[in-house]
Amino acid sequence: MDLPTRSAVCCIALAFAAAPRTNHGNDPFFQISTAVAHCPTPLGPVQTDQEWLGDAHYRIERGNSCWVEGRCRLSNAYRYDAEIVDAVQRRLNAINPATHWRENSTLWLTLQRRFIYVQGCVSKEFDTAKFLTMLGETADVEQVIDNTTASPGKRPLPYKTPAD
Template identity: 50%
Template sequence: MTFDYRCMLYALMLVTAGTHAEEDLQNRGHDPFFQVSSAISNCPEPAGPRVNEAEWKRESHHRVEHGNHCWLEGRCRLPNAFAYDEEIADSARRRLQWLSANLAGWRQSTLWVTVWQRWLLVQGCVSPDFPLAPFMAALREVPDVERVIDETTAHPERGVPYAQFRKGSSSQSSMKADAVNSPVP
């Protein structure tokens, strides 16, 4: 069995403990990041792909290496896995519109989606009766998606499985402009 070090590195990046203060956090890689529902009011917003400059510099080599890996391994038609992300984000939005008509219960949630290197990261809060398995299965069907990662909870009062974003400083508007944050109708 071969261990995929890329999975471990990405998981470590995602589970960075604590709450990210908003000071100089930016979506420096321009990774698609958008909110798709907002029915649960007490759900903390994830930090998403927003990082400070030091984190960005520390991870930039790995980002380049991982982005090109799928091309070198013959798993990608495009030379960089990040080149798929905008297209995947658009397809994911269309899939969510389809789900609105065919799996109505999924809207009983407050969810954000990050698209990163052909992966969909779903973070946020869901109701206890949320149709999680069919929802995640529908996202796995989005073309060119390699992996769907579930970081949701039905009990936000017990904590959330992701780094949180704290609102409050004046740089919030510039970060929101960097993020793709249009909710699905």
């Protein structure tokens, strides 16, 4: 690759890297615990305008499919997320005595179309499977996805960070 081409590629890459990110879908994203030190913060559901436009068709299709299939009472799975946030808060309070998630994790949750993405760090003695199973019993939740690590200093992480 010649120098002018390399420079153009570099400039385009920098432009994309510097593009502002926004939570276009207003997907709930929040931290629930802070017990594990030096846990990298996840990127969460923020996207550039370009990423959002590229994901739009897929997002519409995913959101409407459960209603079309008769598995959802609401016309779009993303409409559940605000209600699920309240249910998740109650569920987390109820399962803490059995899982001790507050004392053994630094976690963030993202809710998208009845899925809960659990991102962050857990202590080595934390029973992640039990926590995920119990969290998955939250009303209207279809699936819980584990993106946690017990080794926060090692790369690659199971989730993207703002530095990625």
